[in-house]
Amino acid sequence: MDALERLKVLINSSTPIVVMETVEEVRALSLIHAACSELNMALFEWTVADGLVRSGANASSPPPVDLQARINAARHTADPAAPDSSKSAIYNTADPVQALANMESMTLEAVFVLKDFHRHMDSPVIVRRLRDVGQKFSANRRTLVLTAPAIEMPRELASLVEYLDLPLPDIDRLREIIRETYTRMAQTHALKLQLDAAGVDAMAANLRGLTEEEAERAVSQTVVSRYALSPACVTDVLEAKKSILKRSEMLEFVDASDTMTSVGGLDNLKNWLAQRRNSWDPQARQFGLDPPKGVIILGVQGCGKSLCARAVAGEWKLPLVKFDTAAVYDKYIGETEKRIQKVFRVAEGLAPCVLWIDELEKVFAGSGPDSASADAGVSSRLLASFLSWMQERKSPVFVAATCNNVTVLPPELIRKGRFDELFFVDLPSQTERKQIFSIQLTKRKRNPVDYELDRVAAAAKGFSGAEIESAVQTALYAAFARKQELATEDLLHALETTVPLSTTRAEEIAELRNWAQQRTVWASTPEAKGEGAKA
Numbered sequence: 295m296d297a298l299e300r301l302k303v304l305i306n307s308s309t310p311i312v313v314m315e316t317v318e319e320v321r322a323l324s325l326i327h328a329a330c331s332e333l334n335m336a337l338f339e340w341t342v343a344d345g346l347v348r349s350g351a352n353a354s355s356p357p358p359v360d361l362q363a364r365i366n367a368a369r370h371t372a373d374p375a376a377p378d379s380s381k382s383a384i385y386n387t388a389d390p391v392q393a394l395a396n397m398e399s400m401t402l403e404a405v406f407v408l409k410d411f412h413r414h415m416d417s418p419v420i421v422r423r424l425r426d427v428g429q430k431f432s433a434n435r436r437t438l439v440l441t442a443p444a445i446e447m448p449r450e451l452a453s454l455v456e457y458l459d460l461p462l463p464d465i466d467r468l469r470e471i472i473r474e475t476y477t478r479m480a481q482t483h484a485l486k487l488q489l490d491a492a493g494v495d496a497m498a499a500n501l502r503g504l505t506e507e508e509a510e511r512a513v514s515q516t517v518v519s520r521y522a523l524s525p526a527c528v529t530d531v532l533e534a535k536k537s538i539l540k541r542s543e544m545l546e547f548v549d550a551s552d553t554m555t556s557v558g559g560l561d562n563l564k565n566w567l568a569q570r571r572n573s574w575d576p577q578a579r580q581f582g583l584d585p586p587k588g589v590i591i592l593g594v595q596g597c598g599k600s601l602c603a604r605a606v607a608g609e610w611k612l613p614l615v616k617f618d619t620a621a622v623y624d625k626y627i628g629e630t631e632k633r634i635q636k637v638f639r640v641a642e643g644l645a646p647c648v649l650w651i652d653e654l655e656k657v658f659a660g661s662g663p664d665s666a667s668a669d670a671g672v673s674s675r676l677l678a679s680f681l682s683w684m685q686e687r688k689s690p691v692f693v694a695a696t697c698n699n700v701t702v703l704p705p706e707l708i709r710k711g712r713f714d715e716l717f718f719v720d721l722p723s724q725t726e727r728k729q730i731f732s733i734q735l736t737k738r739k740r741n742p743v744d745y746e747l748d749r750v751a752a753a754a755k756g757f758s759g760a761e762i763e764s765a766v767q768t769a770l771y772a773a774f775a776r777k778q779e780l781a782t783e784d785l786l787h788a789l790e791t792t793v794p795l796s797t798t799r800a801e802e803i804a805e806l807r808n809w810a811q812q813r814t815v816w817a818s819t820p821e822a823k824g825e826g827a828k829a
Contacts, residue, residue: 297460301329304456305405305437310428311455312439313447315632318460318507319409322441325460326407335435336404338397340411345383346393349407390414394423403435412445421448428454444632462643463506468498471506475513476523486522493525500532503644508538539615544637548650550607550614557598557605558733558759559726563591563717563817571610574646574690585646586714587684588693590654592700592814593719594803595795596760600652602719602817603694607648612692615641616650630672634679642689651695655702677704684712701809717817718810721758721796721803726818727751730759731785734766746782753789756796765789 304312314322323339327349330337337349387393390411397406414420424438428451431437447455463471472494479485489497501509509531516530517523536547554564570586572578578585591599607614617637641649651657658677684693693713697703700716708716722730728751732742754762768791769784796803810816 297458298325298328301325301458302333304458305329305333305335306435308432308435309437309456310431311424311451312437313445313455313457314439314441314460315443315445315457316441316460316505317443318505319441321460321506323407326405326439330405336402337407338404339407339409340387340390340393341409342388342390342414345387346396346406347383390420391417391423394420394427397436397438398423398427398430400436405437405439407439407441410442411440412442415446415448421450425450425454459639460505462503462639463501463509465495465498465502467506468501468509469494471501471509472497472513472523475510476517479514479517483518484521485517486524488522488524489527493528497528497531500528500535503640504535504538508535512538539640544618544633545615545640546618548604548607548614548616550604550612550648552601552605553608554602554605556608556733557601558729559722560598560602560719560817561819562815563602563719566715566717566815567606567609574610574612585690586692588649588695588713590695590697590700590708590713590716591719591817592697592716592806592810593817594721594758594806595698596758597719597721598759599696599698599719601759603648603650603652603696606692606694607650610648610692613644613647614650615644615647616652631675631679634676638679638683638687641691642687645689645691647690648692648694651693654695654697654707655699658703658707677707681706681712700806716814718807718814719817720807721756722762723818724751724755727754727757727762730762731766734763738766738770740780745785750782750785750789753786757789757792757794758796761792761794765792768792 301312316322327337329335330349338346339349340346384393384396387396393408415424427438432454476485476487497513501512504512512531512534513527515534516527520526520530539545539547554567557564566589573583573585591602593599604614641647658673658680695713700708706712728747731745731747731750731754735742735745754765757765765785765788768788770780772788773780773784
C-alpha cells in the first residue's frame with residue numbers, strides 16, 4: 295500500500311490523529327490534498343502565524359489514476375505550502391487552545407492539518423484538548439494530521455495516534471525528479487541537455503537514499519552550476535548526497551576504494567565474499583538465491599576487521615555507509631527508536647549497499663535483562679528493532695559489523711538467520727605477515743622484493759596487522775632521519791623495539807581464541823589458523 299492509499303484508509307477508518315514526521319512539509323501537504331480531493335473532504339490548515347484556514351483543495355475535478363500524477367495535481371491546484379489566501383482564518387484560532395476548541399465544535403467531515411504543533415504540546419491544557427478532540431473524532435470521519443520534522447507524542451495520546459511515513463523515492467521517481475527539475479530550471483536558465491538515458495539512470499542511482507526535496511535540490515544546484523544536465527552532474531549529485539547524509543549525523547558515506555587485495559591473508563573470508571559477489575544481480579534471484587544479509591567480523595584488535603568491512607564494498611563495487619552508533623541515542627523517550635528506523639529506511643533507499651557498523655558491542659552490549667532499569671529499556675527496544683529488520687528486510691543491504699568483545703553481545707544477535715556468518719580474525723600467520731609487509735611497503739612506494747620479507751615476517755610473530763603497519767612507519771622515520779633508503783635492518787629494529795598486544799594482553803587473546811574455536815568460522819585458512827599466537 296502506497297502512502298496515499300494508507301492515508302485514505304486512516305481517514306476513512308476515523309483515525310483521530312495521524313502523525314507525519316518529515317522534513318518534507320510541502321510533499322506531506324500535497325499528499326493530504328490529494329487524499330482529501332479523492333475522498334471529497336474539506337481540508338483545514340493551522341499555523342501559529344495564520345490560525346485555522348479553510349484550504350483550497352479542489353474536490354470537484356476527477357483525480358488522475360497515477361499516484362504521482364494525483365499528488366502533482368493537488369500540488370498544482372493550490373499551493374500546499376500555504377493556506378488559501380482567498381479565505382480568511384477563523385477568528386481567534388491562532389491560539390492553539392482556541393483552534394482545538396473550534397475543531398471540536400465542527401460537524402463537517404474534514405481533515406485538519408496542524409503544522410509544527412509539537413511546540414505547543416508541553417502544555418497540559420493542550421494535551422487535554424487534543425485528547426478530547428481525538429476521542430470525539432474517533433466517532434466520525436474527522437482526522438487531525440500533525441506534521442513536523444520530529445514529534446514527541448505524550449503518553450496520554452498514544453491510543454489515538456497512528457504514524458504515517460513518507461517513503462523515500464524509488465529509482466523511477468528519481469528519474470522523474472531529474473527530468474522535472476531540468477524542465478523547470480530550463481524555463482528560467484539557458485541550459486543544455488547532454489545526458490542520455492543511461493546517464494539519467496546513473497544519476498538516479500546516485501540520488502538513492504535522499505528525500506524528494508533533497509534530490510530535487512541536489513539536481514537543481516548541479517544543473518544551474520554547470521548550465522547543463524551533463525555527465526559531470528552524475529558525480530555532483532553523489533557529492534551532494536554525501537554532504538546531506540553527513541549532516542544527518544547517523545549515516546556517513548565512506549570511501550570504498552579498498553578491496554580485498556588490500557587485506558593480507560584471511561583467505562577463507564575472501565573466498566566466502568567472492569562466492570557472493572554477484573548475488574545482487576537479477577540472474578542470482580532467478581537462480582533462487584537471496585542476497586546475503588551480512589557478517590560479523592570479530593577478533594584480536596588491530597587485525598584488519600574494519601579494513602575488511604570497508605573492503606567488502608570496494609570488492610563488490612557498492613556504496614559504503616557507516617552507521618554512527620553514538621549519534622543514534624537520544625535523551626528523549628522514543629526518539630532513539632525513531633532514529634534507528636530512519637537509519638533502516640535510508641539504508642534501504644541506498645540499496646544495494648554495504649552498511650558498516652563498527653564495534654557492534656557498543657550498540658547492543660546493554661541489551662540484557664538488566665538494561666531496562668539502566669536505560670528505561672531503550673537498548674532492548676533498539677535490539678528488537680534491529681533484529682526484526684535483519685530478519686524481515688527485503689532490500690539488498692549487506693551489514694558488515696565488526697566486534698572486539700563478542701561475549702557481551704546478546705545471543706539472539708549472533709545466531710544463524712540474523713547474520714550469514716560469524717568470522718574470527720586471529721593474529722596473522724607467517725605467510726599472512728609476509729603479505730601484510732608486502733602490501734604496506736607497496737603502499738609506500740617500495741618494492742617488496744628488495745627486502746628479506748621471510749626474515750622480517752618471522753621476527754613479527756605475534757604482531758597484528760596494525761602493529762606491522764606501525765613498525766613499517768617507524769622504520770621509515772628512522773631511515774628518513776639519517777637520510778638513507780629504508781633497509782631490512784630498519785624493519786627488524788622497529789619490530790624489536792615494539793611490544794605487541796599479544797604479549798601485553800596474552801590472557802585476553804587466549805580467552806577470545808578459545809571462545810571462537812567452536813563458535814565461529816576462521817577467516818584464515820586451516821593451515822594458518824592459530825599460528826599467529828606468539829610463543
